Amino acid sequence: MTFGLRAGDEGDETAWKRFCGNGQLETKYNQAPNVPSTAKLTSSPGGKCRGGSTRPVVPEAPTFYMYVSDPDHSSEHKQEVLAEVRFTWRTASGSTSTKTVRTAAKAGDGKTRLQTTPTGLPQNTVISWQVRAQDQDEWYSDWSSPACEYVLDTKAPPAADVDSAEFLPLEKGETTGACAEDDKIREYAGLYSTFTFDSSGTDTTRYRYGLDEDPVHELIPRKADGSVNPGGPVTVRLMPDVAGEHVVNVVAYDAAGNNTESNCRFTVATRKGAGEWLLSEPAGATQAADTGGNHPLDIRPGVTLGVPGPGCAAALGECTRDRAARFAGAPEAYLTSRTTALVDTSNSFAVAAWVRLTEAGQDRTAVSQDGTGEYGFMLGYDSSTKRWLFEVPVNDVNTLGLWTSRSDTEARLGEWTHLVGVFDEETHSLQLIVNGVGQKPVQNRTPWKSRGAVQIGRLIDKGGYRDPWIGDLSDVSVYDRVMPPREAAMLAKLRPVRLGYWPLTAAPSNRSAEFDGNTARDLILEGGARINAPDLEADPFADAALVGAGELVLDGVDDRARTNAPVVPMSGSFTVSARVRLATSGCGTDMSVISQAASKTSGFRIRCSAQDQWELVVPHVDVPAPASGETTTVVETSRYPDDSQDGQHLALVYNAFTKELWFYVDGRLAQVEPAQPATVVNAGGALQIGRALVGGAYGEYFAGTIDDVRVYSGIADPATVALMAQRQEQPQL
16 A cells, blocks of 8 residues: 655646655445345234235235344444335336335444335235345445235225025125115024125135124135135035024125125024924823824823923922823833824934933833834933933944933933934034033934834834833924024923912902912912002092002001912022012112012012112022022112102013023113022022011011012013013913
8 A cells, every 4th residue: 555645736846745743544444234134124014024925915004124234333333324115016007116215324233123104105016125225325235135025905805795595595696795684584493504605806815704693703715726716705504593583794804804794684483393292182182282283193091191291390289280291101101193204314303302201210212203123213211321312323224333412410200301302414413402401412424214103102123112101291392403502492491381470459358369369379468568559530640550450559667468378489490570669769778579488588589779779689598697609699780779650670580490590670681691599499488579588587678569470480581571571461471
């Protein structure tokens, strides 16, 4: 290296030069920044740098992030570096277009993230982007490689077109996401249908759907080779599980996650059984009727009609309101259909019955259908395991085995039990349902068609008929369709049978009659309780009774009404209701409207609490002061007690099979989910109106008016409770 001075004109003798003593040489070095690593290039949305078939499709303009560095940067020498981002795409004419943006400059240590959010970039086209670094001296690195890519798509795909030949026939030929309103009933619960979801666009890459639920199940349209087919159709088999309105919710998604939802509604009916025999005929009848009128059963000598049925399970004495048939287990103790092959056992079918088994020394058959040398199905009892079962032979004549679904727990003799057997050919599932609860299913891989008669009380094999039923049977049905679990659970809930109805219109000698003439259940008025029966003709301005012509008035001190014996069947399912009006606008203290006494407490009490709320209190044990964990309390928090002229309707519904406790105020539920007390006290004392047994003594006296008191065995559904809540006399209810 040579270091020197030079004059502007070296030929000029006067222009000489020399170095002073402070001369020095300075040299400045610079290197180009490092090429940005694609591993450190990201976008949001979009994620890591990707290209080709894995490039992201994003629903909004992304922000791009990168790290850049300079080899000249050090702790002694700070070098700032910025990032230059180049976006490239092809236009509609096929030419190439670019856009370049720059970030702010930061330290070139490679540890500081730079970012940019450009605007004006096109949608629905592939955009590649690369990054290079620039230092303070405007030296550049090479562009990052390979290029990253993305597609911007902010437009949601068209709503999915939803089709079903059986349930949405008006959608045939229609290709938009709008569903036609259809007020007709289409087919029935328990029927499978193929639903097709399709898109009129070309960018739908997946669908999510749900029948009567949020769309959580995903389907992806695919080509024959398995690759994604954007905009293509998908199909799924769905089945409505109960009569009434249903809705299919479908969401169409594009690759960017943009989505559009469509909802299609349809209504289905309940398809009656191929054969339905209540077996409720009175003693001496010669035939058991099919509810459809098509398949009557001739009564055999070993079958006795008119015995108490499942609706009498909680009866407090002689019961004739629900009847069944008794089978003695003798050779003539059976019923058989005149029609053969009522259900095709090679397709979906179901069988249901209320059963009460009284002798379990051997296998017992409640219902079966004949094959040639084997039974097509059997619903009954397995003595080897002491469990209920639903069974289908592997094949006819000489079966190679059995497909069997058994109950999870042992059968209980002498108790009414609801059994349902279901074969779902769609899923090849064979399942027993006991009292509305599904048991462990098994696969039936060899369905075959039995062509014989339905047998009630026996089954056939190569040796003849065997396994006679000993006990009672009621409500026997066979169905040529699937019975969904929800429908089976509904069958297990006893229909309400009225045990007591008190209109409270009069009380001669302080005795208000039970409407149906059951004098043992008349209400006895005590303390100073009285019936108010305003004469509206004599005084048009008088306040009308809560319901009908009269009402019970109580002072909250010692007035009450009671029966002489229990009415509510606390050992089973029951429904209790009444209409009430407070004497004042609030309660101020606990006041019970209706209860039934045990020995030290009340089996239940519906009350107005000191906190001015309607409450249902159900203790689990019969002690004077049950602990908090020994009591189930349901509180109504949206409809508060008041003294309005119309009053308020209160109802309690208890399902002994499912242990579900429901509390209604003015026909609406007080809770989202049912309470489920561990046990219910089988209170055997008198029904109390206007007070309750609490802490071993009667108290919680009610101040106000009570009317239209009702007690049922069985389950009142929400529609029935809503009818009860109407402010009018309904003696037929």
